[in-house]
Amino acid sequence: xxxxxxxxxxxxxxxxxxxxxxxxxxxxxxxxxxxxxxxxxxxxxxxxxxxxxxxxxxxxxxxxxxxxxxxxxxxxxxxxxxxxxxxxxxxxxxxxxxxxxxxxxxxxxxxxxxxxxxxxxxxxxxxxxxxxxxxxxxxxxxxxxxxxxxxxxxxxxxxxxxxxxxxxxxxxxxxxxxxxxxxxxxxxxxxxxxxxxxxxxxxxxxxxxxxxxxxxxxxxxxxxxxxxxxxxxxxxxxxxxxxxxxxxxxxxxxxxxxxxxxxxxxxxxxxxxxxxxxxxxxxxxxxxxxxxxxxxxxxxxxxxxxxxxxxxxxxx
Amino acid sequence: xxxxxxxxxxxxxxxxxxxxxxxxxxxxxxxxxxxxxxxxxxxxxxxxxxxxxxxxxxxxxxxxxxxxxxxxxxxxxxxxxxxxxxxxxxxxxxxxxxxxxxxxxxxxxxxxxxxxxxxxxxxxxxxxxxxxxxxxxxxxxxxxxxxxxxxxxxxxxxxxxxxxxxxxxxxxxxxxxxxxxxxxxxxxxxxxxxxxxxxxxxxxxxxxxxxxxxxxxxxxxxxxxxxxxxxxxxxxxxxxxxxxxxxxxxxxxxxxxxxxxxxxxxxxxxxxxxxxxxxxxxxxxxxxxxxxxxxxxxxxxxxxxxxxxxxxxxxx
Numbered sequence: 001x002x003x004x005x006x007x008x009x010x011x012x013x014x015x016x017x018x019x020x021x022x023x024x025x026x027x028x029x030x031x032x033x034x035x036x037x038x039x040x041x042x043x044x045x046x047x048x049x050x051x052x053x054x055x056x057x058x059x060x061x062x063x064x065x066x067x068x069x070x071x072x073x074x075x076x077x078x079x080x081x082x083x084x085x086x087x088x089x090x091x092x093x094x095x096x097x098x099x100x101x102x103x104x105x106x107x108x109x110x111x112x113x114x115x116x117x118x119x120x121x122x123x124x125x126x127x128x129x130x131x132x133x134x135x136x137x138x139x140x141x142x143x144x145x146x147x148x149x150x151x152x153x154x155x156x157x158x159x160x161x162x163x164x165x166x167x168x169x170x171x172x173x174x175x176x177x178x179x180x181x182x183x184x185x186x187x188x189x190x191x192x193x194x195x196x197x198x199x200x201x202x203x204x205x206x207x208x209x210x211x212x213x214x215x216x217x218x219x220x221x222x223x224x225x226x227x228x229x230x231x232x233x234x235x236x237x238x239x240x241x242x243x244x245x246x247x248x249x250x251x252x253x254x255x256x257x258x259x260x261x262x263x264x265x266x267x268x269x270x271x272x273x274x275x276x277x278x279x280x281x282x283x284x285x286x287x288x289x290x291x292x293x294x295x296x297x298x299x300x301x302x303x304x305x306x307x308x309x310x311x312x313x314x315x316x
Numbered sequence: 317x318x319x320x321x322x323x324x325x326x327x328x329x330x331x332x333x334x335x336x337x338x339x340x341x342x343x344x345x346x347x348x349x350x351x352x353x354x355x356x357x358x359x360x361x362x363x364x365x366x367x368x369x370x371x372x373x374x375x376x377x378x379x380x381x382x383x384x385x386x387x388x389x390x391x392x393x394x395x396x397x398x399x400x401x402x403x404x405x406x407x408x409x410x411x412x413x414x415x416x417x418x419x420x421x422x423x424x425x426x427x428x429x430x431x432x433x434x435x436x437x438x439x440x441x442x443x444x445x446x447x448x449x450x451x452x453x454x455x456x457x458x459x460x461x462x463x464x465x466x467x468x469x470x471x472x473x474x475x476x477x478x479x480x481x482x483x484x485x486x487x488x489x490x491x492x493x494x495x496x497x498x499x500x501x502x503x504x505x506x507x508x509x510x511x512x513x514x515x516x517x518x519x520x521x522x523x524x525x526x527x528x529x530x531x532x533x534x535x536x537x538x539x540x541x542x543x544x545x546x547x548x549x550x551x552x553x554x555x556x557x558x559x560x561x562x563x564x565x566x567x568x569x570x571x572x573x574x575x576x577x578x579x580x581x582x583x584x585x586x587x588x589x590x591x592x593x594x595x596x597x598x599x600x601x602x603x604x605x606x607x608x609x610x611x612x613x614x615x616x617x618x619x620x621x622x623x624x625x626x627x628x629x630x631x632x
Contacts, residue, residue: 006427008425009425011334012333013333016329016330016333016426017328017329017330017331017336018329020333021329086431086432086439092613093609096609096612099616107435107560109325111322111427111428112427112431114430115399115400115402115428116402116425118403119425123402124428125445125446127446128445128473129441130441131441155467157445244425293412296412297408
């Protein structure tokens with residue numbers, strides 16, 4: 001059996017009882033470690049499972065799927081995914097490959113940010129399509145998220161904005177030495193398989209987009225596109241950090257717990273980075289169909305209560 | 317501590333390890349049993365937890381929240397919810413009440429149908445707003461879902477349609493004897509609190525909307541509204557049953573396992589009820605922005621492969 005098991009959002013104890021039993025039955029266990037991360041490291045998971053884990057980076061999942069699936073017809077093999085197994089497209093690929101090889105599969109679901117975002121107080125059925133926001137560079141500022149937020153906003157719906165993470169990204173120096181740059185078949189240089197031929201790769205340290213970077217990037221695109229989809233003073237947003245971990249009681253410490261911070265985009269922009277807690281972060285852009293109960297629930301997280309109430313009352 | 321704990325979708329083993337530890341620490345444990353159901357009964361949960369459960373019906377949650385929250389400042393009390401805690405509005409109410417009473421709360425997330433629906437092969441970020449479809453009566457056919465599906469369809473997005481369940485609904489006979497029908501403050505007669513004053517209530521047996529009822533209701537509204545949002549022959553849909561339970565291997569038996577059935581609305585309408593498996597059911601209306609990989613993955617569940625490919629190829 002090939003198991004694809006969701007680990008939930010926070011630590012080793014967010015796996016389900018069914019998932020834990022499956023893990024313990026497996027002869028090989030892969031931990032997917034590039035679309036999201038847990039808040040604990042591999043050692044802690046291994047100690048909890050009593051099993052060794054194999055880290056599966058993007059290269060391995062995309063290029064060595066047959067090795068991951070090896071012998072899964074006769075043994076149990078697990079592929080562990082932070083959140084729910086269907087959060088990232090790449091896992092669907094792996095399941096399609098298993099189907100081709102006639103390997104039996106079983107999915108063990110778990111919480112993902114797409115439903116846990118309900119902790120903000122905004123109702124899940126009032127969310128439109130989810131968007132991703134990637135790190136801008138000087139020359140690359142993909143802005144299709146802006147159209148998606150606009151579509152949602154037009155319907156009064158909230159948008160969950162997933163913030164970029166860069167794990168095991170190859171360094172510029174490394175990329176610059178690509179063998180076949182002009183004829184590369186891969187959609188982006190960083191995914192180019194021929195890099196494999198050039199021996200040892202050089203990786204950047206991991207990066208997780210902060211709330212302030214996200215808000216700045218959103219407003220930067222608004223300032224270019226000027227369609228009035230986002231406005232510093234009147235767009236309400238909710239910043240989420242480490243959803244699913246124990247809520248922070250004492251405001252003066254930072255123990256890595258969940259934080260929810262609400263306000264206008266300008267309110268959020270005016271906060272010091274530390275207010276938003278530790279990564280991973282997500283951001284909600286609230287739609288105008290804000291119900292009274294949503295406004296009240298989320299309002300408790302507002303950095304400027306007066307601002308929040310004034311704008312929320314206009315919309316709800 | 318007042319814990320609100322998601323149980324996931326299937327049976328007693330879908331609780332997380334963190335959730336199970338919390339349950340075991342509680343002096344009172346409520347099981348919410350009216351917005352959704354697990355596929356196992358209360359006895360099985362009690363045996364697994366080694367604890368007694370108190371069934372919380374709609375009346376109790378809406379009228380006796382202070383009893384549910386009693387002593388939660390000094391003891392641990394759990395409120396168990398099928399799926400994720402934020403699936404239903406009513407639980408937000410309970411958390412707001414706890415906040416008013418300054419009772420510390422902790423949410424333990426889990427899978428819900430809103431993310432587990434990814435098992436269909438359709439990508440979660442291509443879903444628009446979620447809608448609910450209630451049982452029609454001869455005189456009551458609420459159709460606001462139609463506008464929401466239309467909004468999603470216009471953007472090419474998929475729609476998750478949650479199908480009605482009726483658990484512990486009062487019988488018509490019972491409702492007919494309401495004390496103050498003309499001055500009732502409750503939004504619907506079935507929620508009327510003054511019913512409580514009249515002694516023993518009479519309840520209908522539970523009902524769960526089937527896929528065929530859902531498809532018929534959808535097409536009935538299309539035939540009234542005639543806006544071309546849904547079409548028997550060209551709208552692709554995916555019927556889901558018991559998401560999260562072990563996938564059915566042997567097509568000739570019905571062991572209550574997950575089933576996924578894809579086709580046009582007419583394809584689905586032509587199937588016998590048994591094809592769709594046991595409740596709970598959900599239905600996805602596929603949007604026109606169907607990616608090739610989504611079409612391939614979901615196509616394996618099609619009742620009429622040729623039909624599916626022909627239409628999916630036009631859209632993807």
